[in-house]
Amino acid sequence: MNERGGKIIASKVSNAYFPQKPGSELGGPNWACPNGCTTQTFYNWDPTSAMGVSESGMLGVEGAIWSEHLRTEHDMQFVTLPRLYALAEVGWTPQSQRNYADFASRLPQRGLDLMMRDATFHLASEVSGWKSEYAPTVVEELDSSASVQEVVLLAAPGLTQEELNKIKLTAKLTDSAGKEHVLPLEYDLARSFHYTDENATTGRIMNSLVRVMATIPADLPEGEATIAVEGSVDPTGVVSGTARTAGVTVTASSAVTVKASETEPTDPTEPTDPTEPTDPTEQTDPTGPTLGEGETEVMPKGVEADDADLNFRINMGRS
Structure with missing residues (x-):
């Protein structure tokens, strides 16, 4: 050669x-x-x-x-x-x-x-320092109605469904009047780390991204509010065939603007007149599809009714 x-x-x-x-x-x-x-x-x-x-x-x-x-x-x-x-x-x-x-x-x-990037990888045991990390989710606006919002995105390589109890977080919202509201939390682990068979070369999955979801109360006063999440994640359990991931202390805070709900409540005591004439000038779309008896309108798979999911963005820096 x-x-x-x-x-x-x-x-x-x-x-x-x-x-x-x-x-x-x-x-x-x-x-x-x-x-x-x-x-x-x-x-x-x-x-x-x-x-x-x-x-x-x-x-x-x-x-x-x-x-x-x-x-x-x-x-x-x-x-x-x-x-x-x-x-x-x-x-x-x-x-x-x-x-x-x-x-x-x-x-x-x-x-x-x-x-x-939604990729699976081996937590190589010869490498020390595998770590967990988090980022606050930016919720730019809330309305005054109750809702469930993602407040933190947590990455804990190697975390299993059984180890969700290792997540010890609390959250509170301080409204524009200075009142604190404790927010109940749930953890959404879409796909946990697991082996189908540790001695096989197939069925191994690594993701363990956790969406921390908070229930926001209704009737918050309008103005600037703050959502704070604190606590720790300690995935210390033993999973055969992998190194363990170090825990992380979470201290996340983000500002949010509360606005009045766009949906005006109706007065149930106000009667309606079924004989009230309709506006003859109001046109309907003659080309639109009509539903037959017993039919239900269904949104196509993957299409949302509105763009509500665009009301927050992930900010991978800490605040």
Whole structure:
């Protein structure tokens, strides 16, 4: 290769084959790495020396994956992430500037990024510092009627449905008159962390994003109010096949404007006149569909009746 000016792309089995299980605690193929091909294995190798070629003869590295052990996109994500980050740095960072300890210290933040992208990944046990994080949800306006609002978005990698009791949060709303209202909270965990079978290579799911939902009371006075959420999250339970995530203390506060409800209440004591004539100039749309006897109008799947969901935005910075 060197004599003839050949160039190669390196994909060394123990350092770049994603189907090899990522840790000793897991089941899966391990013929290249009996104890698992970890992030450290994927990071700590020099392709040029491993392949016996000069730097000019190395075009790059390649991570290989086959699907005989996988069934879903989440299965594929679990065996590639976070080891893909390690392999990427092997390819683009000069060997003299690479340091695994530095890489491992940066990796937990990538876990939070992956959760926000709805990706599954392995909580590698050789990496310390996997962490939980949160962000207050900005509720720009409320009306004076009762409602349920998301007030915090919580990311706790590895949190299971059974560990929701590890979330110890309280919330209060201070209205424009200075009165405090304790807000009941519920936790919406759309898809919790789990294994279908820890010794299989399929059925592994990582998300554990928790929407903290607060019940807002009715008849709040108009004006500026504040919603504050405090407490802690401590996912300390043991889930086989994963490292544990550190807890986090939550201190979130956001301002909100309370406005009068747009729906005017009706007076039930005021009678209506069924004989009142209708306005003959009021036109109906002759092209619109009419409903037959027994039919019900149904909104198409995925289409909301209004844009209420746009009344809040996620602010990933703390306040």
